[in-house]
Amino acid sequence: MDEKKNIGTVICTAQKENSSGQSTGDGKGLKRAAAYCRVSTNRDMQDGSFEMQCAHYKKRIEDDPTLTLAGIYGDHGKSGRSVKGRKELNRLLKDCEDGKVDIIYTKSISRFARNLVECIDLIRKLKGLGVTIVFEKEGLDTGNQANELLLGILATIAQEESVSISQNMKWARRKRYEMGQPMERASYGVRSFGKEHRWDIHEPEAKRVRLAFYMAGMCHNYKEIRTALNRLEEAEGTGKVWNGTPLRNLLTNLACIGDYLSNKECIYADEDGVIHRGKNRGYADQFYIEAHHPAIVSRDLFEHVGQLIERTILYSFRSNFTEDEVAFMQECMEVTHREFADAPDLPWLKEWSGEAAGNVSVEEAGDRAKDADMAASKVAG
DSSP, X not given: OHHHHHHHHXXXXXXXXOTTSOEESOSSSOEEEEEEEEESOXXXXXXXXXXXXXXXXXXXXXXXXXXXXXXXXXXXXXXXXXXXXXXXXXXXXXXXXXXXXXXXXXXXXXXXXXXXXXXXXXXXXXXXXXOEEEEXXXXXXXXXXXXXXXXXXXXXXXXXXXXXXXXXXXXXXXXXXXXXXXXXXXXXXXXXXXXXXXXXXXXXXXXXXXXXXXXXXXXXOHHHHHHHHHHHHHHHTXXXXXXXXXXXXXXXXXXXXXXXXXXXXXXXXOTTOBXXXXXXXXXXXXXXXXXXXXXXXXXXXXXXXXXXXHTTTTOTTOOOOOHHHHHXXXXXXXHHHHHHTTOTTHHHHHHHHHHHHTTSOHHHHTHHHHHHHXXXXXXXX
């Protein structure tokens, strides 16, 4: 019993205390070492970098007889401009505050933090806790007082480098857009060709675009258009399924009339520094290029279909229409008739659109079918 008490006492007295009063070391004379790893995107090309960082520091710490592994902390797909949003870094800081870490290894200042103020604040906060950071690339140890001035200079350089990289990427994208060379994947119905990324019509998809616009222009509702497209996909064994959102996106896509709008979606960082990809709500500049590539449908038909969508005429829940709406439906049918009157695939369009409409009962269509039939008869007359 006395022997066990003595052992416990030795372990406690063997631990050193830092300036904050916290004990350091693991009680066996070994420093508790952690590693922090980070990559800023989730791209496949950086997956290897992240895994290699983690494996490198795990081996380094385990191979050093003066160290014991406290943990490997890694943020994958996080920007280094802010501590907010980096869960693993914050977990590491909490463990340092709890006295679980004595020394941190990281690849470079830019991996740790690109924001100058936050970087210096973190270094000083950790020094106050008795925790030193070793920046491997720069060969700096924050435990050495002489390195503090140099750390400030290098942190400034890291922040400027981050801004410079971002600005250079934006400049390169802008120049490509100005030259009419989109960086995004070509829209449905077109394909990108050659080193200059020239867009041209991709006929297998373009015929589906024409079918959708033909049916929309003839005032078939979304359900009928989806039925036709899905029957076509099933017949050709593509496996593609059309639902409401993709269909509406197709009928409002400027690429169908040969125009191009850049950065409809973009990558951005929120206020917590977390990286997202989503709808561009002013996060990035946009470029509009008219007549960028061959059109699949006319601007006139595109604009009329856009009005049908805006007036909710294409929605299947609509069963009654005003006189103005019926008049506009008649106008749309006239535009559609002119658009496809001499088209080689008009019989094909009529076949597929007629088959879809034939599967919608009169009871289901209600008064809407009567209104559409009335407008169609006026066009035929």
